[in-house]
Amino acid sequence: MEERLETPLVHKVLTSPLGRLFHSRLFERFKTSAxxxxxxxxxxxxxxxxxxxxxxxxxxxxxxxxxxxxxxxxxxxxxxxxxxxxxxxxxxxxxxxxxxxxxxxxxxxxxxxxxxxxxxxxxxxxxxxxxxxxxxxxNGLVEIVDFDVPDPSAATDRWGSRSAEDVYGPPENHPDIETSRTMRGPGTREYLVRFPSPSQYVDDTAYARVYEPFETLTDQSLPTLVFGTGLAMACDAIEYWTEEEYVGRSLAPRGYRIVLPIPPWHGRREIPGSYTGEPYLARMPESAVELYATQATEIAVLTEWARSCGAPTVGVGGISLGGIVTTLVASHADTWPTECRPDFAVPVAASARVDDLLFDSSLTEILGVTDALQAAGWTAETMDNLGHLLRAPDSAGIDPQRIYPVGGLRDEMTHYQPTKRVFEEWGVPTSNFTEWDCGHFGVLLRVMRTQQFQHLLTTLLDAPRQSAGLDATARL
Structure with missing residues (x-):
């Protein structure tokens, strides 16, 4: 019998008719409390x-x-x-x-x-x-985060005079990408790519997991989506990685290449003594800028790599933390070389105003980030010195017609409504928005369970240069 990787049972349950039971405010409160x-x-x-x-x-x-x-x-x-x-x-x-x-x-x-x-x-x-x-x-023995919040004055000296164009500019180098041997998934051909991160802020190896149709020929051109995962995901270090299932293994067998980057300090890139994603929380707000800028440049490299493999379309997307990075890619990609720019962007449960979010989010409050910032002397006024690096600019860096936000109307973790206003100011068409009456975790459930989200992604991958806004409310 052939060996193959299987979709975990928990995902099968969540995406089955039984999973509809989790579409409730009660489940949202339960997940938040956990x-x-x-x-x-x-x-x-x-x-x-x-x-x-x-x-x-x-x-x-x-x-x-x-x-x-x-x-x-x-x-x-x-x-x-x-x-x-x-x-x-x-x-x-x-x-x-x-x-x-x-x-x-x-x-x-x-x-x-x-x-x-x-x-x-x-x-x-x-x-x-x-x-x-x-x-x-x-018993209160264990804190949530081992904080090391920087002094506001020192952080301002380091970042205050740096422009967003500099921080989120193109990669300074174009590293060679190494490809691993393959494995067999559920209808997928899976492998890893790795390369020295081109970031000026993180000195390590960047990794991404790639999913393609199992019968893919090496010279076959595949529309490609680079999709970012959420905070504290251990990625492919564990058996169940949500983005692997509802994006990677869901779309690849249909004829697409899906690339899931592993964020700095997560999964294979975890720092000993810190859990996956902890450095991002521990050194706010500097760590936020470092992670966003690093992953953005790595997405530029992966986009260029996908084009070198013959991809006729390369889009970028991401959920939660990955959605924030997607928003910043969509903000600054116009400064990148043409081959590094995505054809479209799908920010899911994102935030375009992280500087505000750090002081006004249910998640930052639960994780102790807000209290740690205030204890270190950070205020809304001092945070404004780094605000230009933590919020989207006034105009988009790719065609607004090719930006497709997805959000929850009751999302108190990433605050969908202020982010929506930013996209509207960019000129993103109303028909490009996908909105659900739910909170942050509800968005994750719906992108996992609904054909609406899958239809949005496949339509974009199949029609790379469509100039009119896509009706994201269409259903299969």
């Missing part, structure tokens, strides 16, 4: 990665200064031992994976696909240890 616990578990996991099985080092990493009783310490010790075993197993499998996919070792497609399953199963046990560390979240 954010606190989920992120505290991630913080404990990051501390455990550094501490190994040493209880004192673990508590020190968490900033715990007071004593803990013997029975609780014993429970912590058991959790650390279990976690250290899971981490060691993942590292072992990942090393073998790197050898088969990037190295010179000979292997078959079935062998590589089987190893990919093993790697992602091991990654889930290591990266998402909800059962292992959840008990620590009930």
């Amino acid at each position: 954010v606190d616990t989920e992120f505290r578990v991630l913080r404990a996991r990051a501390a455990a990665d550094l501490a190994g099985t040493d209880i004192d080092t673990f508590l020190d990493e968490l900033g715990v200064t007071g004593p803990v009783d013997d029975s609780f310490a014993e429970k912590i010790g058991d959790a650390l031992t279990s976690h250290a075993d899971a981490r060691s197993e993942y590292k072992r499998v990942a090393a073998e994976w790197d050898d088969l996919f990037w190295g010179d070792s000979e292997s078959t497609l079935d062998e590589r696909t089987r190893l990919e399953k093993e790697r992602r199963e091991a990654g889930t046990r290591w990266v998402s240890p909800q059962k292992t560390f959840k008990f620590l979240t009930k």
